[in-house]
Amino acid sequence: MKPIHVLIADDNPMYRQAFARNLRLQGYEVFEAENADDATAIVRSHADPLVVVTDLAMRTDREGLDLIRRLKSERPLLPIILISAVGTFEEGAMATQYGAARVFSKSRIEEELDPLYEEINRCHASYLKNTAILRHVRNLGEQIETMESGEVEATAAHLQEVLGDDQVLPYVKGEVFERLLDLRSAEVRAALQKKASLLIESSPDGKPGLGLQEVDDLLRAELKTFDRLSPESHEALRTAEFLYRQQSRLGQEIDLSRNIGFSYCFAVENEAKVVLRRKLTRFLEAKSTYKLLEVLYNYKTRSLDLFFHQYLLQLQHQRRLEVTIENVAQTFARIREHEARYKPDGLKALGIIIFCFGRTYEFRRGTVPMLIDNPLNLKGLDDDNEVLTFAELLTGLQHYRNPYIHPEISDMQKVSKIRDTTLRCLTCIGKLV
Numbered sequence: 001m002k003p004i005h006v007l008i009a010d011d012n013p014m015y016r017q018a019f020a021r022n023l024r025l026q027g028y029e030v031f032e033a034e035n036a037d038d039a040t041a042i043v044r045s046h047a048d049p050l051v052v053v054t055d056l057a058m059r060t061d062r063e064g065l066d067l068i069r070r071l072k073s074e075r076p077l078l079p080i081i082l083i084s085a086v087g088t089f090e091e092g093a094m095a096t097q098y099g100a101a102r103v104f105s106k107s108r109i110e111e112e113l114d115p116l117y118e119e120i121n122r123c124h125a126s127y128l129k130n131t132a133i134l135r136h137v138r139n140l141g142e143q144i145e146t147m148e149s150g151e152v153e154a155t156a157a158h159l160q161e162v163l164g165d166d167q168v169l170p171y172v173k174g175e176v177f178e179r180l181l182d183l184r185s186a187e188v189r190a191a192l193q194k195k196a197s198l199l200i201e202s203s204p205d206g207k208p209g210l211g212l213q214e215v216d217d218l219l220r221a222e223l224k225t226f227d228r229l230s231p232e233s234h235e236a237l238r239t240a241e242f243l244y245r246q247q248s249r250l251g252q253e254i255d256l257s258r259n260i261g262f263s264y265c266f267a268v269e270n271e272a273k274v275v276l277r278r279k280l281t282r283f284l285e286a287k288s289t290y291k292l293l294e295v296l297y298n299y300k301t302r303s304l305d306l307f308f309h310q311y312l313l314q315l316q317h318q319r320r321l322e323v324t325i326e327n328v329a330q331t332f333a334r335i336r337e338h339e340a341r342y343k344p345d346g347l348k349a350l351g352i353i354i355f356c357f358g359r360t361y362e363f364r365r366g367t368v369p370m371l372i373d374n375p376l377n378l379k380g381l382d383d384d385n386e387v388l389t390f391a392e393l394l395t396g397l398q399h400y401r402n403p404y405i406h407p408e409i410s411d412m413q414k415v416s417k418i419r420d421t422t423l424r425c426l427t428c429i430g431k432l433v
Contacts (some may be wrong), residue, residue: 004027004120004300005051006023006050006052007043008033008066009039009053009054010053010054010055010058010066010083015106017032021152022113026117035058036070037053040071041377042307043071044074044303044424046171050129051080051081051123051124051127052067052069052071052079052080053083054082055082056083056091058293064250065091065098068098068099068432071180072314073325074309074326075324075325076114076171076326076327077127077171079102081100081101081104081120082095082100082102082103083103084103089371101123115396125182130169130172133168137175138330140155141334144179144183147183148420158184159176159182163180170405174402174404174405185198185266187262188259190341191259192243195243195245200212200242203369214225214367215241215242215245218239218241218245219237223427223430224430225427229426230271232270233266233274234267236267237263237264240422241419243259251406260415264401267348267422268397271426275432282377283334284339286375290374293336295370296308296356297332297426299333302329302333303329304325307365308363310363313325315355318391321391321395322395323348327348331349347394347395348389351393351394352391357372359376359388360384374433384430393428396421397421400414
């Protein structure tokens, strides 16, 4: 059995070396870094699973927090433990918020060594389990369209069990939820349309159809392209809007918020795929696409080019792109693997393709400028800034509908945000030519 790999990030060489020695005596394989940059470089170059144990104060008072946030944006499942001599309760809470598995006090570390070893072992086991689930769930994306009904039911039941497992991390549950929606998409839409029909029939004014006509008029007032939507997008948007406006009348006894959010998102995803189908097909069939991917993505190591990686990190600081570096690498891997057969599996993948390939921009590979000249040939939006805004809206929309992201926000608050983002997305899609 391979030893567990542990990375210690601490700027105090005496403490770091003593701690590393203790860990090696316990059978761990240990790597050392004296700051966040060195730790990041080790993580990026390390293929085997790592458990990161970092100090809080290194070159700056909160460098450990910056390291947690950086690594979690690149590898969401990476286990990180914070050990601090000077950290406050607030900083410990922030570390947990950023994704640290546990916070230990350096002043009491000698008496907490056994709990620390146990936490390292637990983190490692959790990483292996969650990584295996995530790999399985992502592989389902290519299989859903060929599944027979019995297989769909069995897969959906399994995914439902995973959602109920306390040991599965929220990030993984988020992806499981998205895959479950893919499996249940037609079923959920049919149930929503039936619910809308029943509510219309039970309308106090007794006029069937009047509610939908009113909804259509309201949507036309807010969305100029409403009547140009494809039939499925049109119906999904109308159903979502009708139920959204009925929810206040239904009260708390019947909460349709999650399903309403799904219907809004389906309208956007379906319309985007309808409008972009030809451009995506030409992009995926072009040889130049795969020459570009060879520059941006290393298929053997399954990692992004270092300079493109750094460019994306800078972009994330400037924009609200609800994706991780891992999401981008995963999308590139799927494109490279499936080529012309690739189909974007969700709003997040669409957003990634648009902000990476739907505009003209430049980044530097060392001293050499690298120009990406809108290989998707996206046209109609006002400028590259609006393209980025469109990508933000798409990735944000999938982010908002997921119950495992920001669970502290109520479903109805999320639906309100989803509705606004949906209309903004459809406005952007309506401009595309």
